[in-house]
Amino acid sequence: MSRQNLLDFFNNPKPKEKKSTESPSTEKESTSAEKKSPPKRKKVVYPVFPKDLPPSYLVSVTYEGKKALASLKLYEPTSQKIYFWDDTTGHKPYCLTNLPPKELKKLSRLTSHSGFDHFEIVEKYDPLLDKQVKVTKVVAKDPLAIGGRQYGCIRDIIPEDYQTITGSEEPVKVWESYIRYYQSYIYDNNLAPGMLYKIQKGKLVPVKHESSEETVGKILELFPGEEKEFMHSIEMWARLLEYPAPQFRRVALDIEVSSPIPTRVPDPQEAAYPVICVTLFGSDGKKETLILKRKGITKGSKELPSDVKVEYFDSEKKLLQKLFDAIRDYPFVLTFNGDDFDLRYLYNRATKHFSFKRSQIPIEVRRRVCSLKYGIHIDLYKFFFNRSIQIYAFGKKYRDVTLNAIGTALLELSKIELNKPFSELTYTELALYNLRDAEITLDLTTFNDNLVMKLILALSRIARMPMEDVSRQGVSRWIRNFLYHEHRQRNMLIPNSEDILAIKGGTTTQAIIKGKKYKGAIVVEPVPGVHFNVAVMDFASLYPSIIKVYNLGYQSLLCSHDECKVNKVPETPHWICRKKKALESLLIGSLRDLRVKWYKLKSKDKTLPNELQGWYNVIQSALKVILNASYGVFGAPTFGLYCPPVAEATAAIGRHVITQTIEKARALNIEVLYGDTDSIFLKNPSPEQIKILEKWSEKTLGMELDVEKFYRYAVFSSRKKNYLGIMSDGSVDVKGMTGKKRHIPIYIKKAFDQMEERLGKVQSPAEFEEAKKAIQKIVRDRYLRLKQRRWGDNPNELAFHVVLGKPLAAYKKTTPQHVKAARKLKEIGYDMKTGDLISFVKVLKEPHVKPVQIASNREIDVDKYVGYLQSTFDQVLDALGLDFDEIIGLTKLGRFM
DNA sequence: GCGGACTGCTTACCT
DNA sequence: ACAGGTAAGCAGTCCGCG
Numbered sequence: 001m002s003r004q005n006l007l008d009f010f011n012n013p014k015p016k017e018k019k020s021t022e023s024p025s026t027e028k029e030s031t032s033a034e035k036k037s038p039p040k041r042k043k044v045v046y047p048v049f050p051k052d053l054p055p056s057y058l059v060s061v062t063y064e065g066k067k068a069l070a071s072l073k074l075y076e077p078t079s080q081k082i083y084f085w086d087d088t089t090g091h092k093p094y095c096l097t098n099l100p101p102k103e104l105k106k107l108s109r110l111t112s113h114s115g116f117d118h119f120e121i122v123e124k125y126d127p128l129l130d131k132q133v134k135v136t137k138v139v140a141k142d143p144l145a146i147g148g149r150q151y152g153c154i155r156d157i158i159p160e161d162y163q164t165i166t167g168s169e170e171p172v173k174v175w176e177s178y179i180r181y182y183q184s185y186i187y188d189n190n191l192a193p194g195m196l197y198k199i200q201k202g203k204l205v206p207v208k209h210e211s212s213e214e215t216v217g218k219i220l221e222l223f224p225g226e227e228k229e230f231m232h233s234i235e236m237w238a239r240l241l242e243y244p245a246p247q248f249r250r251v252a253l254d255i256e257v258s259s260p261i262p263t264r265v266p267d268p269q270e271a272a273y274p275v276i277c278v279t280l281f282g283s284d285g286k287k288e289t290l291i292l293k294r295k296g297i298t299k300g301s302k303e304l305p306s307d308v309k310v311e312y313f314d315s316e317k318k319l320l321q322k323l324f325d326a327i328r329d330y331p332f333v334l335t336f337n338g339d340d341f342d343l344r345y346l347y348n349r350a351t352k353h354f355s356f357k358r359s360q361i362p363i364e365v366r367r368r369v370c371s372l373k374y375g376i377h378i379d380l381y382k383f384f385f386n387r388s389i390q391i392y393a394f395g396k397k398y399r400d401v402t403l404n405a406i407g408t409a410l411l412e413l414s415k416i417e418l419n420k421p422f423s424e425l426t427y428t429e430l431a432l433y434n435l436r437d438a439e440i441t442l443d444l445t446t447f448n449d450n451l452v453m454k455l456i457l458a459l460s461r462i463a464r465m466p467m468e469d470v471s472r473q474g475v476s477r478w479i480r481n482f483l484y485h486e487h488r489q490r491n492m493l494i495p496n497s498e499d500i501l502a503i504k505g506g507t508t509t510q511a512i513i514k515g516k517k518y519k520g521a522i523v524v525e526p527v528p529g530v531h532f533n534v535a536v537m538d539f540a541s542l543y544p545s546i547i548k549v550y551n552l553g554y555q556s557l558l559c560s561h562d563e564c565k566v567n568k569v570p571e572t573p574h575w576i577c578r579k580k581k582a583l584e585s586l587l588i589g590s591l592r593d594l595r596v597k598w599y600k601l602k603s604k605d606k607t608l609p610n611e612l613q614g615w616y617n618v619i620q621s622a623l624k625v626i627l628n629a630s631y632g633v634f635g636a637p638t639f640g641l642y643c644p645p646v647a648e649a650t651a652a653i654g655r656h657v658i659t660q661t662i663e664k665a666r667a668l669n670i671e672v673l674y675g676d677t678d679s680i681f682l683k684n685p686s687p688e689q690i691k692i693l694e695k696w697s698e699k700t701l702g703m704e705l706d707v708e709k710f711y712r713y714a715v716f717s718s719r720k721k722n723y724l725g726i727m728s729d730g731s732v733d734v735k736g737m738t739g740k741k742r743h744i745p746i747y748i749k750k751a752f753d754q755m756e757e758r759l760g761k762v763q764s765p766a767e768f769e770e771a772k773k774a775i776q777k778i779v780r781d782r783y784l785r786l787k788q789r790r791w792g793d794n795p796n797e798l799a800f801h802v803v804l805g806k807p808l809a810a811y812k813k814t815t816p817q818h819v820k821a822a823r824k825l826k827e828i829g830y831d832m833k834t835g836d837l838i839s840f841v842k843v844l845k846e847p848h849v850k851p852v853q854i855a856s857n858r859e860i861d862v863d864k865y866v867g868y869l870q871s872t873f874d875q876v877l878d879a880l881g882l883d884f885d886e887i888i889g890l891t892k893l894g895r896f897m
Numbered sequence: 898g899c900g901g902a903c904t905g906c907t908t909a910c911c912t
Numbered sequence: 913a914c915a916g917g918t919a920a921g922c923a924g925t926c927c928g929c930g
Contacts, residue, residue, distance in 0.1 A: 388914075476914055513917065514905095520916030521912065542912090543915090628912095632914030639914070647915065677912040677917090721911045721918050736910055736919075743909070802908065814906050814923045871920075 054078055055196040055207040057246055059331075059376055060466045061182040063093075063143055070185045072204070073376070074197060075331050077246035082331045082374055088202050091185055092117060093143040095177035096124070096135045096493065097158050104136060107161045110154060115145020124493040127555045128503050130580065135175070135493065143181035176494050183481060186464055187488035192240055194460040194467065212242040222597050229581065233590035240461040241599070241619045248453045250332035251282040252442035255342045256434050258294075262421040263831050268341050271348035274316050277430050278323050281438035282330070283446065289431045290319050300426025310431060317354045320346065327362045330375050332453075336403045336441045337381040339472075343370035369472065376468055378456065380444055383471040392625045393455060399742050400803075400837050407440035411447055415440065449614050458622040462591075475629040480640035486583055500554050500643050507648045508572055517635060518648040519571075522655050524662065524675035526716040526723065528879055531673055532765060533684040534711040534725065537693065539657070540704045541592050542678035543631035546653045548589025549702045553582020554634075554643040569649040570656040576649070584641070588630045595623040596704070654678065657701055664696055674716060674723065681714065709733075713762070717878040724876065730760040738872045745865070747797040748872050751782040755876065772880055776887045779873055783888045786865055795860055799839040799852040808832055817849045825851050 056074035059082070064071035070087040097104070101119040110116060120137040138154060140146050147155045155177035162172050176184070186193065189204070196207040216238045223234055256277040259266045266273050278290045287308045304310060313319040323346070327333055335342050347363045347370065350356035364371045371377050383389060385401045398409035408414045416433045418425070425433070445452040460470045463478035464485045470478060487494045507518035539545060546552065550569075559577035567576045599620035605613060633639040635647030654677065662672050662680060670693075671683040682690075690707060697705035711725040711733075725733035734740045739752030755775050762771045791797050802818035808826060811819045821840035826832045839852040842864040850859065870884045877884055 474913065479914080511916070516916060518916080523911085523917060538912095629914040632916085634914085635916085636914050651916075679912075719919065738909095738920075741909055741920095805908070811907090816907055816922070818908090875919095 053083060053199070055198050056083060058191060058193050058195060058197050058204075060468060061185055061191070061193070063181045065142065068142055070182060075246065075248075075376075080247070080249035080331060082376075085199060085204065087185070089189065091188060092139050092141070093146050093181045093184065094137050094139045095146050095155055096122070096137055096175040098133075098135055098171075098173045099158065099162060100134075101136055103162065103166070104138070104158070106165055107157060109152065109157050109161055110138075113145060113152075113154060113157070115141045116154065117141050124491055126493045126495075127487075127583075128495050128499060130555070130560055133493070147177045173496070173499075175496060179484065179494070183465070183484070187485045190485075190489060191464070192461050193465060193470075194457045195240065195243060209243050212239070212244065215242050219594070219598055223593065229586060230590055233586055234594060237462070237591055237594050238598075241458065241594075243461075245450075245454050245457050245615065247283075248332050248445075248450065249283055249330060250334055250442070250445065250453075251280050251286060251326070251330040252334040252438045252445075253327070253338065253342060254279050254281075254335070254434055254438040254441060255346065256422070256430060257345060258423060262423070263829050265341070265831065266345070268344040268348060271345050271352055275319065275346065275349055277434045278319065279431070279434045279438040280323075280326050281435070281442045283442065287435065288326070289435055290322055291427050291431060292316050292319055298426055300428045302426070302428040302432065304428055304431055304435075308431075308435060312427075316349075317356075320350050320354065320356070324350075324360070324362050327372065328374050332376050332378065333372055334378050334380055334441050334445060336437070336444075337379060338377060339368065339370050339379045339382065343377065369468075371468060376466075378445075378467065378471050380441060380452075380471075383452070383456065384444075386474060388475045388625045388629055389455075392628050393621050401835060403437060403440055406444060411440065411443050413440050413443060449611060451614070451618060454615065454618045455622055458619055459625075462622065462626060475625060476633045476636055476639045478626060479630060479633050483583060483587065483641060486587060490583075492583075495554070495641070497640055497642050500641065504554060504558050504643050504645050507644045508574070509648055509652065517644060518651065519655075520651050521677035522658055522675070523677070523720045524672065524680075526674040526718065526720060527671070527683075528716050528718045530713055530715050530765075530768065530879060531683050532713040534673060534714040535682045535685050535690060535707050536679055536709050536711065536725070537682065537690070537705055538679035538708045539697075540596050540706060541627050542654055542657070542703070543650050544588050544592035544627045545703050546650050546657070547585050547631065548592060550649075550653055551576055551578075551582055551585045552646050552649055553584035554641055554646060555580065556582035556585065557643065557645045557649060569652050571652050572645075572648060574645050574649050574652075584630075584634075584646070588627070591623055591630075592627055595620055595627065599623060657703065660701065661693070661697065661705065665693060668692060673714070676721065679708070715759070715876060715879045717875050719875065722875060724756075724759065726760055726762070732756050732760050737875050739875070743800050743802050744868070744872065745798045745800060747786075747791055748782075748865070748869055750797075751778055751869070752872060754778045755873075772882060775876075775880070776882065779869070779877075779884065779887050780889070782869060783866060786862055786869065789857065789860070789862065791857075793857075795841045795855050795857055796852060798841050798860060798865060800841070801837050801839050804832065804834055804836045804838055806834055820847050820849050821851045825853070828854070 053076055056076040058072060059075045060073035062071050064086065067086060070091060072085045072087070074083050074085060075081075076083055101121065104119060105111060117139040120139065121134055122137045123132055123134055125131070126133045138158070140154060145154055147153050155174050158174050159172040162168065185191070191204075196209065197204050198207050199205075216235060219238045219242075220231060220235060223231060226234075255275050257266050258273045258276045260273070274292055276292045276294065280286055280288045287305075289304075289308060289310050291310060291312050293312050293314050311322070313322070343363050344365055347361055347365045350361050351358065362373050364373060381401065384398070384406050390396065390398070390401075394410070398406040404415040416436045418433065422430070456467050456471050459478060460467045463470050463481050465473070465478065465481050484494055509519035511517060511519050556577035558574055559580070561577065561579055564577045564579065565575045567578055568574070569576060599616055602608065603613060603617035603620045605616075608616070631647065631650045634641070634643050634650070636642060658675060658678065658680070662675060665672050665680060665682060668689050670685045670689055672680055673683050674681040694705055697703055709725070710728065712728050713726050715724040717723075719736075722736040724737070725735070727733070734756060737752070738744060739749060755778050758771055758774045758778070762768055785791065800818070804818065804822055808819065808822055818838040818840060822832050822836070822838045825838070840849045841852050841855045842848060842861045843850045843855060843859040844861045845859065848861065873884060877887075
């Protein structure tokens with residue numbers, strides 16, 4: 001499954017849009033701002049949707065407790081303002097139960113519950129029983145009554161009281177009680193966050209975008225002969241994805257707080273120390289820094305850029321007031337870790353240390369999230385932390401989830417390095433530092449034509465989630481939510497996870513890895529050596545294809561029909577339904593086909609206007625992220641539609657498919673050099689042989705097998721997931737090799753890179769001998785330099801870099817080397833937490849490791865590094881028939897001396 | 898008490 | 913809070929050994 005990423009498209013980033021300088025640069029620094037205009041205490045009123053407003057994007061749905069209804073935020077792209085619209089449909093929170101009203105009326109705790117409203121009998125399709133059922137809709141006055149955290153909510157009362165009161169053994173079921181109210185509102189009204197709406201006669205109605213509709217029509221023509229149901233899904237997705245994206249008016253916010261201990265981050269709960277500097281960096285050109293005056297601090301000699309507006313404050317309260325007013329002005333506010341720090345700190349600082357009332361602060365603090373009353377808060381830390389985003393959208397370009405690492409990797413813009421503690425900075429130094437952080441934060445969303453904003457928008461549409469949620473939650477939530485949405489659209493009961501598990505059961509195969517639930521993919525034993533003319537064929541999104549073609553989903557696996565029981569999944573006792581299409585199969589299948597047949601092609605179509613091609617690339621990446629996870633979620637207990645047999649069946653069919661393909665290739669007399677999950681590496685196949693394989697796959701497996709790439713030659717050792725592939729242009733694919741892993745010292749990596757470059761130059765088998773000699777020289781040189789201890793003035797290049805996977809105290813079973821180093825760092829005052837990258841070197845003395853910060857050249861254990869050099873190169877040398885010891889001048893005999 | 902064989906833990910990677 | 917499979921290094925344990 002190939003790993004081309006979102007950034008590939010933008011190899012030629014356009015020059016940045018010129019930012020309009022809204023504030024004239026003449027006003028540089030005014031120290032007297034607060035004397036001029038003391039902030040007035042006026043009531044903050046937010047705009048309500050006017051009657052004739054142009055089409056606006058639905059960006060948020062929340063429950064408004066005071067009014068007891070759903071409240072929507074819409075972003076009007078011309079005025080670039082947020083407007084509020086309150087529900088007029090009378091929609092109310094509810095849950096479903098199998099008890100009829102007659103029985104429910106016996107439950108006095110329910111009927112007398114202050115939040116209880118009424119009962120309705122509704123008919124639904126139960127996908128686990130495959131039949132229509134009558135259930136009771138228990139309607140409530142507010143969402144907390146259904147499933148609030150406090151004692152005695154409706155979803156708990158129903159089963160508890162029914163059994164105690166009636167003594168009945170009948171299983172009492174409650175459905176859909178754990179769905180957030182605003183999601184329920186979105187599902188029931190078939191809303192799509194991120195899409196265009198208008199208000200017509202007091203109702204929210206979707207806006208048609210004509211040229212997008214035309215494209216949707218064209219897309220549908222790409223799928224002749226598909227069933228009606230499938231076409232409807234394609235149409236729905238295409239509409240969600242074709243509609244244009246707006247310009248997002250936004251501001252990045254970053255604050256600095258004084259702290260008595262420089263290495264400790266102040267606690268946002270206490271918010272005990274003053275906010276000393278704040279920067280607002282806007283997409284509209286705003287660059288404003290607010291500084292708190294403190295004793296003994298001077299401006300210093302450095303200069304700020306002339307377009308930055310600086311304001312000094314005598315009082316922190318006034319600074320906060322000014323900041324709050326600015327926040328209120330923007331429809332979108334960006335932070336890096338604002339949920340856990342900046343916004344939380346500001347809120348607590350304002351309420352606990354100054355006399356701000358809650359109504360005077362534009363921030364709402366919840367358990368894990370900080371949101372805004374007016375705008376939309378996007379915490380980019382949470383977004384970039386998302387593993388799927390990291391890997392599939394950004395191709396692992398950034399490895400550390402810090403502002404500095406992401407900024408450096410994606411923007412080539414780094415944080416300003418400080419060489420003295422915070423408290424000793426001049427005002428200007430502090431402002432520059434703060435300004436840079438805010439700049440990076442904004443630029444993370446502007447680069448490549450606002451890629452990140454568009455990506456969040458696209459995901460929001462697919463997942464049917466507000467942008468605020470989709471940017472914070474993981475891919476399993478995205479998938480769950482659009483599947484839930486489709487359940488509601490079809491009047492299907494959304495099953496409880498435990499019921500799926502109880503009916504469909506667990507897994508039956510034995511995993512190779514201890515502790516795993518079921519058997520996964522096949523990895524073919526590679527044929528060691530150097531092979532010229534290697535074709536890599538793979539199945540385009542194998543697992544989503546399987547889910548589509550084989551009709552996989554919790555409904556279809558182990559269905560209740562006797563006649564389906566013969567439709568077995570290979571190597572398992574599971575069977576698959578032949579009578580009814582599973583929702584997952586339909587929706588994941590249509591998404592896959594849409595990506596492969598439209599968005600992937602369009603994202604590479606140079607004839608399209610640049611901007612449109614970019615949008616298509618965003619879409620195909622968003623789809624990739626979702627599709628890549630679409631099989632895994634079935635095996636994840638946290639997924640709402642968790643169904644182990646579905647995951648197990650997908651993997652089993654995958655093994656079957658690849659095994660058959662390998663057999664077919666061999667039957668065609670093609671040597672199969674290697675294969676992993678969905679790919680096969682073929683030695684020197686003829687174009688005819690390839691064509692036969694492709695046709696065969698289409699016909700017998702119903703799946704698309706294509707040549708994904710062609711290597712001039714490939715180098716395999718006997719290790720799986722470990723090879724080099726040299727493309728015809730000389731570029732080199734390096735997979736799984738230690739020489740490419742992030743933790744190894746640059747000193748060793750450099751030698752590996754040299755070797756890689758040399759291998760890229762080899763055109764033919766005849767040229768190989770010379771390359772081998774060159775590689776031997778590279779290895780020998782690096783070995784000798786190590787032995788001569790020539791690596792520089794400090795051991796930085798010898799440092800290993802390993803991520804701390806959990807808090808220091810959680811390492812109980814063993815103490816790995818990086819943990820030893822981290823504990824040492826902690827002793828000398830560093831703040832060590834999960835996710836930190838620990839850099840350490842290997843030294844002679846116990847405990848043989850030392851943080852690089854405090855290590856010196858003379859204590860380095862050179863032989864350890866020689867050992868590392870050897871194991872790194874062995875992976876390649878094996879295949880080339882070379883021997884490390886011989887290269888460095890040890891004869892085979894010499895090794896025993 | 899010591900060393901080799903073994904298992905388990907941890908991280909980084911592949912698909 | 914997507915999944916399982918593989919490689920590598922090190923920590924810790926067990927067992928034999930006069």
